[in-house]
Amino acid sequence: MAKVYNWQLGREMEYPYAGGDRERQFAAVFNINRCIACQTCTMACKSTWTHYPGQELMFWNNVETKPYGGYPRSWDAKLLEMQETLDPGGQNWAGTGQADVRSPYGRFDGKTIFETANGTSERVTGYLPDDDEWKAPNNGEDHGTKMGPDGAKLPVHQGWFFYLQRICNHCSYPACLAACPRNAIYKRKEDGIVLIDQERCRGYRKCVAACPYKKSMYRPTTRTSEKCIACYPRIEGQDPISDGVPMETRCMASCIGKIRMQGLVQVEADATWTHDPRNPIYYMVHVEKVALPLYPQFGTQPNIYYIPPRWAPREYLRQMFGPGVDAAIEKYANPSRELLALLQLFRATREVIFAFDVIPGPVAQTLNVGGRSRTIYDDTVVGYDAKGREVARVKVVEPVVTRPGSINSI
Ligand code: SF4
Numbered sequence: 001m002a003k004v005y006n007w008q009l010g011r012e013m014e015y016p017y018a019g020g021d022r023e024r025q026f027a028a029v030f031n032i033n034r035c036i037a038c039q040t041c042t043m044a045c046k047s048t049w050t051h052y053p054g055q056e057l058m059f060w061n062n063v064e065t066k067p068y069g070g071y072p073r074s075w076d077a078k079l080l081e082m083q084e085t086l087d088p089g090g091q092n093w094a095g096t097g098q099a100d101v102r103s104p105y106g107r108f109d110g111k112t113i114f115e116t117a118n119g120t121s122e123r124v125t126g127y128l129p130d131d132d133e134w135k136a137p138n139n140g141e142d143h144g145t146k147m148g149p150d151g152a153k154l155p156v157h158q159g160w161f162f163y164l165q166r167i168c169n170h171c172s173y174p175a176c177l178a179a180c181p182r183n184a185i186y187k188r189k190e191d192g193i194v195l196i197d198q199e200r201c202r203g204y205r206k207c208v209a210a211c212p213y214k215k216s217m218y219r220p221t222t223r224t225s226e227k228c229i230a231c232y233p234r235i236e237g238q239d240p241i242s243d244g245v246p247m248e249t250r251c252m253a254s255c256i257g258k259i260r261m262q263g264l265v266q267v268e269a270d271a272t273w274t275h276d277p278r279n280p281i282y283y284m285v286h287v288e289k290v291a292l293p294l295y296p297q298f299g300t301q302p303n304i305y306y307i308p309p310r311w312a313p314r315e316y317l318r319q320m321f322g323p324g325v326d327a328a329i330e331k332y333a334n335p336s337r338e339l340l341a342l343l344q345l346f347r348a349t350r351e352v353i354f355a356f357d358v359i360p361g362p363v364a365q366t367l368n369v370g371g372r373s374r375t376i377y378d379d380t381v382v383g384y385d386a387k388g389r390e391v392a393r394v395k396v397v398e399p400v401v402t403r404p405g406s407i408n409s410i
């Protein structure tokens, strides 16, 4: 095992391979608060990549309902239990505060899925879901917890559920890659996308067992494993409609709820992100710290970040997104001018946004939110593509256009 630096854990950790020579990393922010579970993203992906024989139950993108939903069934609860059994009492962030300055979340001293596998015949702790667990992608959909007499009141609802949008995290330290005995899985230098070489794969399913997010899937008709490819022709700027610049993936570009923003961040040799506050993803993850990784304690350094839901119990969310949850929700509920403006840029264009600017505008409204006075400004946010060209311009206050009665049908 090599020693690599995991900035989400605030420490070095063991991983089968030394760090890579990456230049950029595919990453995204999903705002859970906005998702309506329309599954448009799911179907955009499925109709593009996984509609062939043997892929019937393969969903590279899925949206599940927490706490009861999961695809495959109970994927996260099962691994959390395994980790707790192998590292009793260790799976917490008790060391918060002593972290390396490069970590925004504190320090996780518990064992990752690579470290709990030490001394076993496997490189990664995991499990292979059985066929029954893959059968129902919408298992538990829209099932909430029991509603109490006070019902829905912030800060935490008594009856609650939320939607969790899931794709492959194109992890900085992929468990699928670590576990593959054929070296069939690789991570690209130019964008950090993780791919399975279909020629080398022999379908041993080690990656399926190892991926903590269960985003590598077995296809019985080809006897190989397959996974999300991050729509890489789009990321490479090969899609004819994007004029040679990186373009958002199918699931991101089709999002009805405008919950998704995708980006590419510059990375250093130790897989930390190069300081770049004009990059929208960097800004939300490292400056505002409003978007958090999913189960960072597993240790793969996942690259899809979530703005956590305001209304779900904090303890549940801390286990899922780490100790940054309370501060992230506070930021989202009381956003800075820059963050409020940036949130309007989600799904404003199909090109990947590499930089943004906020142009100050006049006062639009003064509100009283939870006893606090807040001023909303009608600022303008501008997004730029890979070539520095303006590709989106949105105002905080959505313009209202009233049609003249003469053009209304009766
Ligand atoms: S398309 Fe967007 S809003 Fe609809 S389910 Fe997917 S992430 Fe949620």
Ligand code: SF4
Binding pocket: 167, 168, 169, 170, 171, 174, 175, 176, 177, 194, 210, 211, 212, 213, 214, 215, 216, 227, 300
């Ligand atoms: S989410 Fe799973 S399949 Fe995707 S890179 Fe990480 S370990 Fe591999």
